[in-house]
Amino acid sequence: MAAPQVFPLSCAVQHYAWGKMGSSSEVAQLLASSDPAAAISEDKPYAELWMGSHPRGDAKILDDRISQKTLGQWIAENQDCLGSKVKDMFHGKLPFLFKVLSVETALSIQAHPNKELAEKLHLQAPQHYPDANHKPEMAVALTSFQGLCGFRPVEEILTFLTKVPEFQFLIGDKAATQLKQSMGGDSRSMASALQSCFSHLMKSEKKVVVEQLNLLVKRISQQVAAGNNMEDIYGELLLQLHQQYPGDIGCFAIYFLNLLTLKPGEAMFLEANVPHAYLKGDCVECMACSDNTVRAGLTPKFIDVPTLCEMLSYTPSKDRLFLPARSQEDPYLYIYDPPVPDFTVMKMQVPGSVAEYNVLAVDSASILLVVQGRVTASTPTAQTPIPLQRGGVLFIGANERVSLKLAVPSDLLLFRACCLL
Numbered sequence: 336m337a338a339p340q341v342f343p344l345s346c347a348v349q350h351y352a353w354g355k356m357g358s359s360s361e362v363a364q365l366l367a368s369s370d371p372a373a374a375i376s377e378d379k380p381y382a383e384l385w386m387g388s389h390p391r392g393d394a395k396i397l398d399d400r401i402s403q404k405t406l407g408q409w410i411a412e413n414q415d416c417l418g419s420k421v422k423d424m425f426h427g428k429l430p431f432l433f434k435v436l437s438v439e440t441a442l443s444i445q446a447h448p449n450k451e452l453a454e455k456l457h458l459q460a461p462q463h464y465p466d467a468n469h470k471p472e473m474a475v476a477l478t479s480f481q482g483l484c485g486f487r488p489v490e491e492i493l494t495f496l497t498k499v500p501e502f503q504f505l506i507g508d509k510a511a512t513q514l515k516q517s518m519g520g521d522s523r524s525m526a527s528a529l530q531s532c533f534s535h536l537m538k539s540e541k542k543v544v545v546e547q548l549n550l551l552v553k554r555i556s557q558q559v560a561a562g563n564n565m566e567d568i569y570g571e572l573l574l575q576l577h578q579q580y581p582g583d584i585g586c587f588a589i590y591f592l593n594l595l596t597l598k599p600g601e602a603m604f605l606e607a608n609v610p611h612a613y614l615k616g617d618c619v620e621c622m623a624c625s626d627n628t629v630r631a632g633l634t635p636k637f638i639d640v641p642t643l644c645e646m647l648s649y650t651p652s653k654d655r656l657f658l659p660a661r662s663q664e665d666p667y668l669y670i671y672d673p674p675v676p677d678f679t680v681m682k683m684q685v686p687g688s689v690a691e692y693n694v695l696a697v698d699s700a701s702i703l704l705v706v707q708g709r710v711t712a713s714t715p716t717a718q719t720p721i722p723l724q725r726g727g728v729l730f731i732g733a734n735e736r737v738s739l740k741l742a743v744p745s746d747l748l749l750f751r752a753c754c755l756l
């Protein structure tokens with residue numbers, strides 16, 4: 336009998352402190368729905384669900400016919416499941432990690448190195464940069480999802496310099512004037528002026544940062560108490576970040592970076608060297624297999640200011656939404672295909688009136704997550720159909736045909752990660 340190439344997984348939950356608590360977390364809800372035996376503790380954060388073969392959260396295989404216990408072990412011994420191109424290009428390993436994130440308090444402001452820089456950093460400081468790979472990331476919102484992404488257009492930063500004297504104080508007159516003067520010039524001089532402003536902020540003395548932040552917090556609080564709207568300088572968000580990370584330089588980053596609120600299904604793509612932070616909400620996330628993060632603030636972890644200021648891409652841009660393409664072959668399929676080889680994310684939104692839905696066969700291993708709906712999955716190799724409901728996760732070997740029969744006539748929402756080379 337041929338080994339099954341499609342099987343359900345039980346995925347690892349990470350209880351990082353920034354996660355949403357108990358059943359308010361999408362991660363906990365998915366877990367509770369897919370595994371009725373899972374007891375959700377309301378006083379515990381459920382931050383991330385890891386759907387992949389990462390050694391710190393290798394998914395367990397829920398199929399008694401398979402002798403290997405985890406996805407990582409199974410892939411190591413069944414490399415053809417990856418698809419021939421993926422197997423060669425990524426040396427027999429699954430090239431991506433697929434996740435669900437439920438964010439209650441902001442994650443650090445960060446950027447990820449490109450491959451060249453990752454190799455260099457890993458050689459120089461393996462304790463901070465544990466591997467030599469890049470780490471492009473994509474987040475697709477499941478609920479309203481707020482994040483910071485990329486530098487704002489310079490005009491916006493100049494407006495904040497005028498309206499927020501505490502911000503201007505940390506940047507200093509010289510760098511601020513340089514930024515203003517760069518407005519009419521070419522993109523190179525603008526980038527260099529922006530780098531100078533950002534570096535001034537990041538290299539400010541801690542004591543001065545705390546002083547200026549306290550002044551700003553006091554000013555906003557007083558104005559809000561007096562009934563004045565401070566939304567032109569994101570008063571509420573600043574107070575919220577300061578409450579989460581008192582005295583942290585990262586609070587000022589909201590005046591440098593675009594603030595995005597993604598609606599469900601909207602996405603942002605974080606390519607190498609783009610500064611970003613997730614602030615609040617639930618999303619599915621896909622990333623290349625790496626742990627290389629250079630942090631800038633809103634974190635108690637190691638901050639590498641010189642590397643960060645040096646590596647960032649100082650290209651201001653307003654438009655940071657990453658748009659999916661609608662599939663030509665499948666009217667229910669949207670494809671988020673970033674300009675990196677490591678992964679592609681697919682969203683499938685199938686109306687409940689469809690009795691049976693065929694998942695597109697691709698030449699790549701893939702992981703399918705049921706966010707909404709209930710189905711039974713059948714394949715040419717699976718002997719018995721696999722029941723899946725909200726929170727169910729299915730591994731699909733390369734070129735496998737999977738058909739999903741809707742068990743109830745309600746809409747289906749699925750996300751899938753794969754690698755289209």
Ligand SMILES: [Zn+2]
Pocket residue numbers: 445446447472605611
């Ligand atoms: Zn990141």
